[in-house]
Amino acid sequence: MLSNIRIILINTFHPGNIGSAARAMKTMGLSDLCLVTPQRYPDPDADAMAAGAMDVLTNARIFSSLDEAIADCSLVIGTSARSRNSTSNRPMLEADASAEALLKESVNCPVALVFGQETMGLTNEELEKCHFHACIDANPDYPVLNVASAIQILCYELRKASVHFSRTTIQPQAQPQADSYPLQEELERFYQHLEQTLTDIDFIIQQHPGKVMKRLRRLFNRARPESKELNMLRGILSSAQKASGVKGNTND
Amino acid sequence: MLSNIRIILINTFHPGNIGSAARAMKTMGLSDLCLVTPQRYPDPDADAMAAGAMDVLTNARIFSSLDEAIADCSLVIGTSARSRNSTSNRPMLEADASAEALLKESVNCPVALVFGQETMGLTNEELEKCHFHACIDANPDYPVLNVASAIQILCYELRKASVHFSRTTIQPQAQPQADSYPLQEELERFYQHLEQTLTDIDFIIQQHPGKVMKRLRRLFNRARPESKELNMLRGILSSAQKASGVKGNTND
Numbered sequence: 001m002l003s004n005i006r007i008i009l010i011n012t013f014h015p016g017n018i019g020s021a022a023r024a025m026k027t028m029g030l031s032d033l034c035l036v037t038p039q040r041y042p043d044p045d046a047d048a049m050a051a052g053a054m055d056v057l058t059n060a061r062i063f064s065s066l067d068e069a070i071a072d073c074s075l076v077i078g079t080s081a082r083s084r085n086s087t088s089n090r091p092m093l094e095a096d097a098s099a100e101a102l103l104k105e106s107v108n109c110p111v112a113l114v115f116g117q118e119t120m121g122l123t124n125e126e127l128e129k130c131h132f133h134a135c136i137d138a139n140p141d142y143p144v145l146n147v148a149s150a151i152q153i154l155c156y157e158l159r160k161a162s163v164h165f166s167r168t169t170i171q172p173q174a175q176p177q178a179d180s181y182p183l184q185e186e187l188e189r190f191y192q193h194l195e196q197t198l199t200d201i202d203f204i205i206q207q208h209p210g211k212v213m214k215r216l217r218r219l220f221n222r223a224r225p226e227s228k229e230l231n232m233l234r235g236i237l238s239s240a241q242k243a244s245g246v247k248g249n250t251n252d
Numbered sequence: 253m254l255s256n257i258r259i260i261l262i263n264t265f266h267p268g269n270i271g272s273a274a275r276a277m278k279t280m281g282l283s284d285l286c287l288v289t290p291q292r293y294p295d296p297d298a299d300a301m302a303a304g305a306m307d308v309l310t311n312a313r314i315f316s317s318l319d320e321a322i323a324d325c326s327l328v329i330g331t332s333a334r335s336r337n338s339t340s341n342r343p344m345l346e347a348d349a350s351a352e353a354l355l356k357e358s359v360n361c362p363v364a365l366v367f368g369q370e371t372m373g374l375t376n377e378e379l380e381k382c383h384f385h386a387c388i389d390a391n392p393d394y395p396v397l398n399v400a401s402a403i404q405i406l407c408y409e410l411r412k413a414s415v416h417f418s419r420t421t422i423q424p425q426a427q428p429q430a431d432s433y434p435l436q437e438e439l440e441r442f443y444q445h446l447e448q449t450l451t452d453i454d455f456i457i458q459q460h461p462g463k464v465m466k467r468l469r470r471l472f473n474r475a476r477p478e479s480k481e482l483n484m485l486r487g488i489l490s491s492a493q494k495a496s497g498v499k500g501n502t503n504d
Contacts, residue, residue: 023401027394145404200495202495239450
């Protein structure tokens with residue numbers, strides 16, 4: 001449950017980042033923001049960056065230590081810039097695996113995702129308190145994500161984990177209107193009209209008609225014309241027939 | 253190849269977002285930033301937000317139109333805030349599916365991911381030029397991602413896709429042929445040829461040409477014609493022109 005997932009910012013230096021965090025959280029459906037010893041808060045810069053997420057910002061809870069902020073959590077994951085090659089023997093999780101772990105556990109109990117101070121990140125002492133370290137895979141030559149960006153990516157992965165994410169293309173066919181697509185017989189009349197027109201304008205002659213029509217059918221099947229579009233195409237065919245001196249034949 | 257994936261920002265209002273885009277790109281291993289009519293650039297705010305990604309920022313290319321920026325691209329994906337429930341019948345892809353599609357195609361040819369102006373997003377005219385629309389799943393009550401956040405998420409998904417592909421064996425036959433899809437400029441010549449032909453056969457006359465062409469662009473973008481298919485369509489147009497007494501004009 002996203003409502004059981006707590007985002008904790010420790011010792012944040014720029015209040016703008018607190019506002020950006022609130023906005024990033026709300027866009028992904030999270031709401032529980034906790035601030036440990038923020039250096040400037042409340043602050044107009046935070047309000048400005050929060051934009052439409054002022055509710056998340058104003059409901060943020062302030063704590064004087066990480067211990068207090070995570071006291072009631074069963075799982076705590078700290079974000080770390082340390083590369084997976086680091087000598088640290090603590091369990092590192094990719095961003096998506098971290099999100100999965102937090103989401104599973106959040107069904108039963110509050111869980112926390114912790115972000116350190118902008119330049120320093122989490123201290124070793126703070127990392128000791130985390131069950132896992134979340135690591136966002138980044139360009140080894142410049143892995144320096146802005147803290148707001150890191151928060152946005154992890155909140156995005158949390159949302160992905162929370163909705164059963166479909167990796168398939170969302171095709172318009174998924175929700176077709178009752179009358180928006182032509183019946184197969186209308187489609188067939190269109191193909192007859194198309195073949196007739198291609199013959200009238202002498203395109204189908206030197207080539208094997210079957211092959212041309214097969215390729216055109218494949219093309220139009222991919223496009224899946226709507227009824228309105230099919231009518232427009234029929235109109236174009238009739239115009240081409242008229243222009244070629246043949247009486248426009250709509251095959252109806 | 254991440255190096256073949258172009259990030260295009262159109263008409264950006266806040267130069268800080270251009271800098272943030274450069275930083276987001278570099279952290280995820282992208283480098284090809286293109287700016288279409290930025291409102292303030294270069295600008296110290298852009299430099300400040302770019303942080304360690306000044307190289308990406310200073311190498312950014314400026315264009316006066318989207319057409320120029322995507323002329324040599326075989327796949328163009330536009331980002332859209334439109335929900336999946338929108339009545340738009342254009343193919344929407346989730347962020348990760350968009351990244352996969354761009355990465356696969358980038359092996360053969362430059363591809364582009366396009367972001368619109370901060371408040372307005374991409375115009376309908378700009379969206380017409382895109383094969384797919386990338387949609388970041390977000391909180392329906394507040395889906396308002398900052399443009400820098402949207403760029404960070406999509407660059408993150410592009411990196412994830414590139415790591416995934418480098419791990420999995422890519423079958424050569426699974427890859428489209430280098431010449432299987434037309435470049436955007438070839439597609440634009442086709443649309444010019446189509447509009448000219450529709451005028452020659454007197455189809456475009458009683459109707460508003462812009463609307464007809466807009467509907468045809470949408471139809472053909474959904475079909476995404478291959479180069480062979482586009483050549484066949486060009487041949488049909490020339491035949492229709494000849495039949496209507498106009499000398500076939502291939503616009504080349």
